[in-house]
Amino acid sequence: MQEEEEEEEVTDLKLQLFHNTVREHIIFLLLIILLYFSSYVVVSRFRRRDRDDLYSNDEDEVLVYRISFWLCTFTLAVAEGAAMLLPVSIASNEVLLLYPNSYYVKWLNSSLIQGLWNHVFLFSNLSLFIFLPFVYLFSESTGFVGHKKGILARVYETFTVFILMAIIVLVLTAVLSAMFGIEKFQFFWFLNLGSVHLPFLYSCVSFLGVMLMLICTPVGFVRLFGVVNQVLVRPLLLRDVNEEFSVFYMEEASVKRKLAHIELHNVSISDATNATNRLINGNGIAHSYLPQPLLQHSLAHLYQRKTLAAGNVDEQQQMLNERLRELYRERKELDKLRKSSTFQRTFVYPLAMLLLLFCTAVTTLLVVQNTLELLIGIKALPLSTRQFTLGISSLSKLGPVGAGLEVCLIFYLGATSVVGFYSMPFMSNVRPKRRQTSLPQLMLNCAFMLVLSSALPLLSRIIGITNFDLLGDFGAIEWLGNFQIVLLYNLIFGTTTALCLANKFTATVRRELRARLTALF
Template sequence: MDDEEADLREQIFHNNVREQIIFLLLFILLYLFSFMLIEKFRRRDSEDYFTADEDEVKVYRISLWLCTFALAVSLGSALLLPVSIVSNEVLILYPNSYYVKWLNSSLIQGLWNHVFLFSNLSLFVFLPFAYLFSESTGFPGCRGLRGRVYETFIVLFLLGIGMLGLAYVISAWLKGDRSGIDALLNLWTYLPFLYSCVSFVGVLMLLVFTPLGFVRLFGVVGAVLVKPQFLRDLNEEYYVYSLEEATIRRRIDNSAATGASYITPEPMCPGRGDISASVDDSVSDSKAKIVEPDEKQIPLLRLRNGALHAGLNERLHRIVAMRKEVENKRKTSSLQRNVVYPLAMLLLLALTAITVLMVLQNTLELLIGIKALPLSTRQFTLGIASLSKLGWAGATLEAFLILYLHAASLTGLCTPMRALRVLPRARRTPLTRIIALCAVLLAHSTAQPLLVKILGITNFDLLGEFGRIEWLGSFKLVLLYNAIFASTASLCLINKFTASVRRELYNRFKWITDLFTAPETQLHRISNTSRLSMDWSVNEKTETNSDPKPKSQ
């Protein structure tokens, strides 16, 4: 009996060690990938990293490591559900395989618990510490790295007290709790509540950006892949860029030879503002002057101090880059243009339609009472039954849909970030912006499992503390969320594919109404046009038939 208990304890010990090693290896892989991603975008100049002060270098490195940790946790949170679904199907397909015995419910449960714990630490401790540490200067009596650490911890402590007090007020207001000081001092009850509030904000953010990302993905794929010939004439674009390149080269040679400070010859399409757009960033208003010659509303740039030559060179570099890009796309095979692009568009349309149909089905099941709320209280065992009625094929489709939702929400999130000019740029992103982007991505990724479960994309229960978030048990909230998501996604798709048709119908209807509301004006325009054309034809015929020799007197 003692030998059996010893063997059981030894087996539990080995299983625990194996799980910890697997967690460590997964985290190292995610951390290395996150580090390479941040290294691609972080700024490398004297203001951020290369400085003579060793304390500044240490502060920068510590803050960068904390950002990398938070980004690794966000990647792990985004992969939680797909990995769990695939693991369940693998255990069902190969129940007795020696190579998958390490994959069990304890491992997946521990993975969810670790992600939840590290998400809380990153949101409420590591990222605020990284920002405050990078912006700290130290107390007057204690300079150096130690003073900055003291200042950061004190400010973080005061911020934590304020956040806990705010959480206590919000909790008492929502729950109607009139308890005294004992509930206020029970800090561990407010940490999950704070995370619940952050996850709710993340889910609302996904509700806005995911339907927008469905539409934006079509444009992104259309920009990456080469469209067929009937949708995009690459030969015409190539000739246009070639002619514009030749024109700009002649203008550069002319300005270098004559020293002129104005564009010669005059642009044929000056309203486009090609040159003004190219030199707007590099030339101040004092060096640029817009002149309106004669009665023509044609802006001509008269630039001094070599600004015209610099602006033309910058425009030339852009045109050459676009011409080379179009030239490379011209070399794409017809098979790729006529097969890959339509298949990619059909795949995006099919994934979006399947997602909307599954959300509608989940809404109806919630109304009828067939499906339960996403609040999970039971213990899930991996490898017992398939999560989909279609078996491994349906589970694979669910995993792809989850990744597609994540990609769509990220694409939709890039739209306001691009408008606010906070998107990361390669080797030009400062540390404070990296910290803010890591916080946004972490809130976005940790809310992704909640979004998938609310919409009913999968039947996999939320494990750990993810399934115990209280607002997931609100029937009205979940039902309203499903209805809003289905309606907004459908409206975005309808607007995407019918915009051109509706615009053309509107133009035709407007033309017809103008024709009937002002018939005299329309007839007057038509008569004037016909009279001008007749006069032009008569004059042309007269000039053709006229004798070039002078008549004799």
């Protein structure tokens, strides 16, 4: 009897483990489908529409374009998943604390969250080092010389070039690993591809992503205020919008009348000139009936008048066209103010600005606190050293409210890093535009988004936004355990953020003081 009970318990455990595994894979599949659909909507919004029409007669080009488009969409879906890793994990921990015995949240456990981190890490490696390079080489390939043209020839060329590039990258990775003392060079070093070389290569890419966020995130703090200022309608303080709109409308009508008068004047001068030329050159009539001195004087006067009039008219017409464009922009802004509701002008804009100020101030204070705790020795380094279990204790001193604030700050950091990244001067040619982005630009932007989103959990953990451990291979990145790198990063991040904000809010005052001093001296 006892043996039968033990066998039943073992069978029940196996069945439970099987059901848990199936449930986790179903959840992962549903999440991938949801993320892929959202990223498909985003990529479709930006991709150039004339590609299918351009290659409509070539089936191979259409197939290559579709495969490239699908893999770019998958890469963006992985980037979205990487950005949501830390917020979802923090929220799951708080949900399990609030409802520990609830039937509806039993599927939410440590194994599910751990598997989510592992899957995102795996797909991030595949997208960065396999899918995107393969897609780029595949879209640029034409097939080897002497082979029959077709999709198979392009596949052979792509695989050949990709394998050569992979060998070069792996050799460089092995050399760097030996230089940093991570692994001693051995004869069968290539067998450690999944356990050593790819994680080391990903750690290098994540380090570059964190360094990139060190530059673009403080810029994004400042730039986000300008974006909100452009998108939302500012409150009307002692302004009569209807009166201003009427003034701009009348001035715009006056400028249009002046332009019409100039065009009519140009037409009359052209007609007079053509008539004079016909009179002078027509069958010698002018030469026979007009005196020669009077004819020369009239021609010279007409030429001078035409030259001066043309120069002044062109300059005046250019100034009026520029003023007309300015009036159109200002009238459009005023029209937007007129159509906006009182609630939007009075509450939404101030509330958005206050939220931005609050999030920026809290982030800066957390960075300062984290720096001081690192110097004193209270705070541990972000390198994960233990296995975390969900639902045991809250990682925030404020409980669910603090955890919600951490989630909001992580999303805020992601938004500021993206805004600051695309505000950089070198991104002007790469920045995606609606329905005008080519396939190579889509690949490059998807790669940038994946690098930034993969670095977001590392950034949040380094600057002390949350104490949640980085799970899976994210927490095993070696440089996260370097005290000098983490401390220096916090110091630079806090200093650059404070300087950018001070420059933003004191720029107007400094310009006014400079103008007053210049006028005084």
